[in-house]
Amino acid sequence: xxxxxxxxxxxxxxxxKEQITLIHxxxxxxxxxxxxxCFNREAAEIFDxxxxxxxxxxxxxxxxxxxxxxxKLVLDALDxxxxxxxxxxxxxxxxxxxxxxxxxxxxxxxxxxxxxxxxDFPTYVKKSDPTTEIQVPEFHPRRGTVADLxxxxxxxxxxxxxxxxxxxxxxxxxxxxxxxxxxxKYFASLNNTTKHVMSGLTSLKQLxxxxxxxxxxxxxxxxxxxxxxxxxxxxxxxxxLQFVEDTTQTFIEICRRGLPVVVSSAPQAGSTAxxxxxxxxxxxxxxxxxxxxxxxxxxxxxxxxxxxxxVRARLDNLADSYGAPETSQYNVDCVQMARFYKLPCYAxxxxxxxxxPGAQTSVERLFSDIxxxxxxxxxxxxxxxxxxxxxIFCLLQAVLDDAHFKMIKxxxxxxxxxxxxxxxxxxxxxxxxxTPQKLYIRYIRSMxxxxxxxxxxxxxxxxxxxxxxxxxxxxxNQLLAQPVEHIDRATTSRIFQEIPGLLPRLNVYEERRD
Amino acid sequence: xxxxxxxxxKENVIQGRTTKDDEGIDExxxxxxxxxxxxxxxxxxxxxxxxxxxxxxxxxxxxxxxKFSTKEYFIPDMLASAEAVGxxxxxxxxxxxxxxxxxxxxxxxxxxxxxxxxxxxxxxxILLKGAGYEVNDLGIDVSxxxxxxxxxxxxxDYLGLSALLTTTMVEMGNVxxxxxxxxxxxxxxxxxxxxxxxxxxxxxxxADAYCxxxxxxxxxxxxxxxxxx
Numbered sequence: 028x029x030x031x032x033x034x035x036x037x038x039x040x041x042x043x044k045e046q047i048t049l050i051h052x053x054x055x056x057x058x059x060x061x062x063x064x065c066f067n068r069e070a071a072e073i074f075d076x077x078x079x080x081x082x083x084x085x086x087x088x089x090x091x092x093x094x095x096x097x098x099k100l101v102l103d104a105l106d107x108x109x110x111x112x113x114x115x116x117x118x119x120x121x122x123x124x125x126x127x128x129x130x131x132x133x134x135x136x137x138x139x140x141x142x143x144x145x146x147d148f149p150t151y152v153k154k155s156d157p158t159t160e161i162q163v164p165e166f167h168p169r170r171g172t173v174a175d176l177x178x179x180x181x182x183x184x185x186x187x188x189x190x191x192x193x194x195x196x197x198x199x200x201x202x203x204x205x206x207x208x209x210x211x212k213y214f215a216s217l218n219n220t221t222k223h224v225m226s227g228l229t230s231l232k233q234l235x236x237x238x239x240x241x242x243x244x245x246x247x248x249x250x251x252x253x254x255x256x257x258x259x260x261x262x263x264x265x266x267x268l269q270f271v272e273d274t275t276q277t278f279i280e281i282c283r284r285g286l287p288v289v290v291s292s293a294p295q296a297g298s299t300a301x302x303x304x305x306x307x308x309x310x311x312x313x314x315x316x317x318x319x320x321x322x323x324x325x326x327x328x329x330x331x332x333x334x335x336x337x338v339r340a341r342l343d344n345l346a347d348s349y350g351a352p353e354t355s356q357y358n359v360d361c362v363q364m365a366r367f368y369k370l371p372c373y374a375x376x377x378x379x380x381x382x383x384p385g386a387q388t389s390v391e392r393l394f395s396d397i398x399x400x401x402x403x404x405x406x407x408x409x410x411x412x413x414x415x416x417x418x419i420f421c422l423l424q425a426v427l428d429d430a431h432f433k434m435i436k437x438x439x440x441x442x443x444x445x446x447x448x449x450x451x452x453x454x455x456x457x458x459x460x461x462t463p464q465k466l467y468i469r470y471i472r473s474m475x476x477x478x479x480x481x482x483x484x485x486x487x488x489x490x491x492x493x494x495x496x497x498x499x500x501x502x503x504n505q506l507l508a509q510p511v512e513h514i515d516r517a518t519t520s521r522i523f524q525e526i527p528g529l530l531p532r533l534n535v536y537e538e539r540r541d
Numbered sequence: 542x543x544x545x546x547x548x549x550x551k552e553n554v555i556q557g558r559t560t561k562d563d564e565g566i567d568e569x570x571x572x573x574x575x576x577x578x579x580x581x582x583x584x585x586x587x588x589x590x591x592x593x594x595x596x597x598x599x600x601x602x603x604x605x606x607x608k609f610s611t612k613e614y615f616i617p618d619m620l621a622s623a624e625a626v627g628x629x630x631x632x633x634x635x636x637x638x639x640x641x642x643x644x645x646x647x648x649x650x651x652x653x654x655x656x657x658x659x660x661x662x663x664x665x666x667i668l669l670k671g672a673g674y675e676v677n678d679l680g681i682d683v684s685x686x687x688x689x690x691x692x693x694x695x696x697x698d699y700l701g702l703s704a705l706l707t708t709t710m711v712e713m714g715n716v717x718x719x720x721x722x723x724x725x726x727x728x729x730x731x732x733x734x735x736x737x738x739x740x741x742x743x744x745x746x747x748a749d750a751y752c753x754x755x756x757x758x759x760x761x762x763x764x765x766x767x768x769x770x
Contacts, residue, residue, distance in 0.1 A: 463663075463678070464663040464666075464667065465663075466620075466660065466663055466664070468616065468617045468620050468621075468664075469617065469620065469621055469624070471617040472557065472564070472566070472617045472618060472621060473564055475615065475617065476566060
């Protein structure tokens with residue numbers, strides 16, 4: 028059985044059918060004129076061979092081509108792109124089925140941050156009253172390591188509301204190079220979670236090593252097709268409207284291998300896309316459709332996911348502003364566009380502008396998490412633990428996020444209102460009004476025990492003390508103490524024999540023997 | 542045999558089952574005798590009142606209190622158990638009146654004149670009854686005259702006054718003044734509670750205690766009882 032996710036009965040729709048059509052038409056026009064600049068020769072040739080208008084751009088210092096894509100190519104690609112994409116998992120109960128026509132939301136971690144945020148709780152003594160002591164959380168940023176990635180996957184494995192895992196931290200150990208980063212980040216993730224693992228690829232040269240590792244885990248090539256425990260995310264179109272050289276090549280090769288891949292575009296409204304909602308939407312939609320068209324030309328039927336990471340620019344420094352309400356508006360719009368094409372959608376929420384856990388963090392995250400969830404994307408990159416846009420990962424924040432996703436999940440349960448329920452309620456009401464106390468409290472007990480009531484916020488302090496961080500920290504350590512199901516010893520041994528570049532310290536069996 | 546029935550009374554207090562129709566917490570309890578039926582059976586079997594109260598009812602409530610403090614139980618569980626004990630105490634009352642077994646004390650409670658908000662007052666009444674106090678619930682919008690009459694006629698040990706509104710809380714001071722005028726102030730301990738009042742306000746009007754909730758009321762009354770002993 029796949030993971031259930033949350034089926035949104037009536038998805039929140041921000042834009043009307045007419046507005047969707049207008050955006051679609053504008054995107055088609057953008058693909059025809061001005062088209063896209065393509066820095067990847069093979070992609071330009073593929074488009075050229077399939078009927079796009081491709082011309083060499085002589086004015087550029089890098090070889091590139093102007094690609095104008097006719098509407099028919101796009102529509103054919105939309106026809107051949109699968110409407111249902113399966114993302115497998117080491118534990119098959121964690122499989123994700125993403126049906127572009129069904130607004131069933133799955134919550135996923137990510138993205139890749141450079142900074143890992145440690146937390147501790149030093150004690151402070153009140154100057155005017157030395158008998159009064161308080162513990163205040165202190166956050167310490169440092170560069171992420173492969174050990175951090177293992178920890179993050181470990182905790183995410185145990186977070187109930189997290190449906191899948193996008194690697195959360197860029198591994199920057201001294202012995203990690205461009206040539207071994209991919210195998211180590213995939214192995215560290217796969218070995219510490221039985222949920223689906225998605226990541227970007229640092230080096231195309233590592234693609235086959237990563238795929239072979241996955242084959243060893245599931246038992247072979249056919250098994251991997253049936254249960255794709257890994258997938259990829261590629262940002263092959265740089266906004267505005269440019270196929271980049273390297274990621275486009277990576278994307279082409281992933282499509283050839285038939286593994287699931289997100290085609291993601293991340294324009295910033297105000298700088299790399301128009302600030303106006305219709306403008307950024309027409310552009311991002313054109314960029315994603317261009318990538319989907321390329322993928323389907325490479326391998327018709329390749330499992331692609333409509334990916335969107337639109338964001339608004341801050342006006343004080345032109346940095347991303349994920350906390351801005353417009354960012355959520357763009358994401359909801361993208362979900363609607365993907366649904367218009369009946370394609371599974373990767374949307375973004377939960378990313379915040381703040382650098383450490385706190386009140387602003389909670390406001391920004393919860394705001395976008397609720398709204399974008401309600402729109403019904405199949406794969407919601409809701410950024411468990413992410414801070415400072417995409418720069419910092421904090422495990423404590425991931426644990427806090429799990430608690431607020433439990434609240435959202437509870438809220439989205441379907442209402443229980445039918446004739447039987449109403450009859451029971453009327454009986455209850457008559458019983459209560461006949462008593463001297465006139466209290467309904469006694470009827471709560473069966474609801475409590477059957478899980479019909481939400482539980483209190485798990486990090487609530489006693490009395491008026493705010494102990495949220497300390498209690499979440501305690502929970503985080505409890506989760507780290509819970510075992511995870513690693514890849515078995517024999518398979519681990521084969522992986523370390525056959526896949527080059529893996530760090531010996533990631534072999535948990537070797538470590539135990541020492 | 543009496544051990545069995547006392548154990549069942551204790552267990553059903555923990556389950557919060559007043560009668561056989563109640564669900565309780567464990568599955569398949571419905572239809573089995575609750576605290577009320579079991580207490581009646583115990584009386585028929587001549588089990589002593591003291592044993593029923595201390596080893597059955599109070600012992601059960603002790604466990605409920607522990608479960609509440611560890612957050613295994615919540616207010617609805619506590620109230621269900623207190624209601625069950627309260628119902629049993631009603632059955633036992635005629636026997637207690639005819640015996641030398643003493644209750645923990647007489648407690649009268651009501652919302653003061655002008656105030657009709659009684660959720661808190663009702664919960665306090667249920668909890669104190671469940672804790673073994675003889676509770677006289679005077680209801681809502683109770684005048685000072687009515688309170689004086691009850692305290693005088695029933696030898697009330699403890700008086701609970703409840704007010705939700707800042708406009709009605711002043712009536713609490715009036716009741717205390719009326720108690721003084723009628724020479725009753727030293728005979729009854731006055732507890733106040735409700736959203737409008739506070740510890741400071743209790744001191745200001747000369748009440749004996751401010752209770753933030755029903756559990757605090759039990760603690761305060763038990764402390765008074767201990768001091769009396």
